Amino acid sequence: MARGARSIALLRRSGFAAAVAVASLGGLWSTVQYSKNQRAVSAARELGTVVPSTAELPTVETLHRLETLRAHLGRLSAWGRWWFYKGTGMYADLRQIYMDRFDRILLEPARASMLRSLDSLPDAPNATAQYGRAYQILKAYLMTTSHPERMTASFLVPVLKDRWLNGRQIDPERTELAEIQFEFYASTLCRAAGCGRDANARTVDRTRAFLAKFTGADRIYQLMVSEAPAKNPGIQFPRRFPGASGFVLDDYEVPGAFTGRGWVAMQDALKHVDRFFQADDWVLSEQQRVSLDRAKLVDDLRAMYIAEYIRRWQAFLGAASVAPYGSAKDAARKLAQLGSNQSPLLQLLSLVSQNTSVDSQTVGAAFQPVHAVMPPGTTDRFVVEANQSYVGALNALQAVVDQAASAPPGAADALVSQTLDAARNAKSAIGQVALKFSVAGEAAGVGVRVRSLLEEPITRVERLLGRLPATALNERGAQFCRSFGTMLGKYPLKPDAPSEATLAELSAMFEPNTGALWQFYNGALQNVLVKQGAQFVPKPGGVSPTPVFVRFFNRIAAVTEALWPTGAAQPQFDFTIKLLPGEGIPAATFSMDGQVRRFTRTFTAAQRYSWAGATARDVRLSGELHGREETLLGYDGTWALFKLLQRAKWLTIGATSVVQWVVPVQGQPLGLEAELNLGAARPILKGDYFAGMGCVSQIVQ
Numbered sequence: 001m002a003r004g005a006r007s008i009a010l011l012r013r014s015g016f017a018a019a020v021a022v023a024s025l026g027g028l029w030s031t032v033q034y035s036k037n038q039r040a041v042s043a044a045r046e047l048g049t050v051v052p053s054t055a056e057l058p059t060v061e062t063l064h065r066l067e068t069l070r071a072h073l074g075r076l077s078a079w080g081r082w083w084f085y086k087g088t089g090m091y092a093d094l095r096q097i098y099m100d101r102f103d104r105i106l107l108e109p110a111r112a113s114m115l116r117s118l119d120s121l122p123d124a125p126n127a128t129a130q131y132g133r134a135y136q137i138l139k140a141y142l143m144t145t146s147h148p149e150r151m152t153a154s155f156l157v158p159v160l161k162d163r164w165l166n167g168r169q170i171d172p173e174r175t176e177l178a179e180i181q182f183e184f185y186a187s188t189l190c191r192a193a194g195c196g197r198d199a200n201a202r203t204v205d206r207t208r209a210f211l212a213k214f215t216g217a218d219r220i221y222q223l224m225v226s227e228a229p230a231k232n233p234g235i236q237f238p239r240r241f242p243g244a245s246g247f248v249l250d251d252y253e254v255p256g257a258f259t260g261r262g263w264v265a266m267q268d269a270l271k272h273v274d275r276f277f278q279a280d281d282w283v284l285s286e287q288q289r290v291s292l293d294r295a296k297l298v299d300d301l302r303a304m305y306i307a308e309y310i311r312r313w314q315a316f317l318g319a320a321s322v323a324p325y326g327s328a329k330d331a332a333r334k335l336a337q338l339g340s341n342q343s344p345l346l347q348l349l350s351l352v353s354q355n356t357s358v359d360s361q362t363v364g365a366a367f368q369p370v371h372a373v374m375p376p377g378t379t380d381r382f383v384v385e386a387n388q389s390y391v392g393a394l395n396a397l398q399a400v401v402d403q404a405a406s407a408p409p410g411a412a413d414a415l416v417s418q419t420l421d422a423a424r425n426a427k428s429a430i431g432q433v434a435l436k437f438s439v440a441g442e443a444a445g446v447g448v449r450v451r452s453l454l455e456e457p458i459t460r461v462e463r464l465l466g467r468l469p470a471t472a473l474n475e476r477g478a479q480f481c482r483s484f485g486t487m488l489g490k491y492p493l494k495p496d497a498p499s500e501a502t503l504a505e506l507s508a509m510f511e512p513n514t515g516a517l518w519q520f521y522n523g524a525l526q527n528v529l530v531k532q533g534a535q536f537v538p539k540p541g542g543v544s545p546t547p548v549f550v551r552f553f554n555r556i557a558a559v560t561e562a563l564w565p566t567g568a569a570q571p572q573f574d575f576t577i578k579l580l581p582g583e584g585i586p587a588a589t590f591s592m593d594g595q596v597r598r599f600t601r602t603f604t605a606a607q608r609y610s611w612a613g614a615t616a617r618d619v620r621l622s623g624e625l626h627g628r629e630e631t632l633l634g635y636d637g638t639w640a641l642f643k644l645l646q647r648a649k650w651l652t653i654g655a656t657s658v659v660q661w662v663v664p665v666q667g668q669p670l671g672l673e674a675e676l677n678l679g680a681a682r683p684i685l686k687g688d689y690f691a692g693m694g695c696v697s698q699i700v701q
Contacts, residue, residue, distance in 0.1 A: 099189065107144065118206075148195040152186070235351065270298055273301065306359070322345065328464065329405040332402035350379065365438070393428075394457060437451075503613045503614065524699075546700060558683050561680050562682075573681045578599065589622045590620075616637075642685060660673045
């Protein structure tokens with residue numbers, strides 16, 4: 001008995017402990033859920049401040065807030081079945097807030113776009129294809145207004161997204177967020193709450209009248225085609241092969257009804273065509289029911305479908321192109337990918353092949369040229385026996401183009417003929433493949449298009465060949481500018497630079513034959529520029545350099561001309577100067593590197609000086625002031641003479657130039673003039689010669 005009592009007591013204590021634990025966990029869980037509910041309320045309030053715009057798409061922040069609210073609704077709905085959870089009391093209020101915000105931000109703009117599309121329909125049909133689009137939009141519009149009970153997400157969501165975007169481009173993140181909301185609306189929200197509203201009767205009646213003007217076969221065909229995409233998504237090359245981006249371009253989207261899976265769905269629809277006779281009375285009204293010869297109707301529908309199937313894939317091929325080549329290097333890179341086992345061009349043809357092998361007698365026969373290059377059934381390795389010779393020829397061409405891309409200008413010119421030979425060989429390989437193309441019926445046009453696509457990587461190379469020398473030249477120009485840029489940032493090439501170029505740096509750039517400038521000329525420009533007198537001019541018969549580059553080259557070539565006279569091994573030049581004493585300065589002296597000359601009113605002959613970079617150290621300009629010789633201006637270092645002359649004001653410019661220095665003497669400006677004959681050095685010693693100079697890398701257009 002005592003043992004039994006103890007067991008009962010133990011059970012009671014265990015039960016009590018379990019109850020306490022459950023209550024504690026429940027309290028903790030309720031606290032967490034309460035916090036989440038508060039966040040839901042906060043998200044709803046934030047959305048309440050958003051003012052939707054019909055002209056602009058909502059921001060990503062707005063859509064994220066809407067998604068947050070939707071996620072909270074889903075959480076509250078999921079926990080609603082637990083009796084002890086009290087948060088569901090706010091579900092109805094939160095749902096109403098979400099519906100209001102969703103309607104204003106996404107649904108109403110999409111609905112307004114549908115109305116505009118329907119109102120823009122003509123009074124009478126002018127193209128059969130109008131039926132399907134008008135029918136789809138009317139059906140979607142009615143689902144969002146007077147017939148929400150007919151709503152199916154697989155049909156409605158793509159139409160809503162299309163009408164909401166209305167042809168506008170948007171980033172993938174906003175697209176995905178909007179699609180989630182449309183899916184929630186069509187599959188969940190309207191199942192739990194009324195989503196109906198009155199439709200625009202005038203627009204609905206006018207659209208129904210427009211659709212009633214189509215013949216019975218056209219109407220039923222469009223109904224069948226519009227139904228097929230619900231379970232069979234369309235095909236777009238970039239979506240199927242995202243890695244092909246940048247190599248092969250094709251933005252055309254084949255609707256789901258005209259894909260391999262769509263073909264199967266349409267064959268089933270043709271077997272059960274009767275269900276389309278009174279299809280969707282709620283969309284068209286019962287007055288539009290048709291009575292037709294079933295056997296003839298099926299034949300007509302099948303013929304219409306096959307014809308459009310062929311047209312759709314012809315349009316897909318017609319929209320395809322090989323991406324242009326930006327340069328020889330770019331061409332080599334793209335050819336390498338186009339000739340690989342994952343060739344984007346073969347991937348595109350494989351996509352066509354897979355979706356046109358549905359019927360060998362009709363569609364398959366029309367696309368036989370595609371199948372001859374890319375047999376159906378190949379989905380992972382795209383280089384097969386049928387296209388191996390073509391791929392090999394592409395790779396041979398790529399090897400030559402790759403050589404030309406990295407060759408200097410002269411060698412690139414020599415490789416042009418070799419590249420042309422490789423291009424001819426590649427086209428010859430295409431010709432051999434094309435011998436297997438059928439020329440019967442639709443296949444003839446398809447064969448022409450397939451051959452054109454196969455040739456496009458080659459013809460783009462041929463167009464590029466004329467630009468190969470120019471591309472190589474501009475690359476050499478860019479290479480020179482990278483080294484010259486450092487020099488441009490130093491004195492004397494930059495008059496106000498804080499740092500100075502050393503004589504060794506100047507020689508490394510400008511010394512005849514061995515300097516970087518003349519190595520650049522000898523290696524890249526001899527067939528572009530030729531010296532004519534004192535100037536370099538475009539070489540007759542060569543590529544045409546830009547006028548900007550010709551001016552730039554002459555400007556920097558003048559540095560060599562000035563500092564390295566004929567036969568000079570080091571930078572040097574001679575010049576003459578004659579100081580012109582005046583009333584304020586009756587006598588003046590010019591001294592440079594130990595060469596001293598004094599000028600007076602009676603001694604006015606010009607004097608010769610020699611500047612040598614290796615020994616240049618100082619320059620002084622002094623004058624007699626009140627009977628005493630005083631230094632007026634002075635500079636030290638290799639570039640002392642340059643600084644003195646750049647300080648001067650050039651009054652006249654010519655073989656003999658007149659310059660003036662203005663110096664303060666006892667608080668008053670005093671001018672001293674001089675006549676200069678600098679010979680070839682004259683331009684570069686003028687103060688503004690290098691001002692604003694930038695390196696020009698583009699030699700030719």
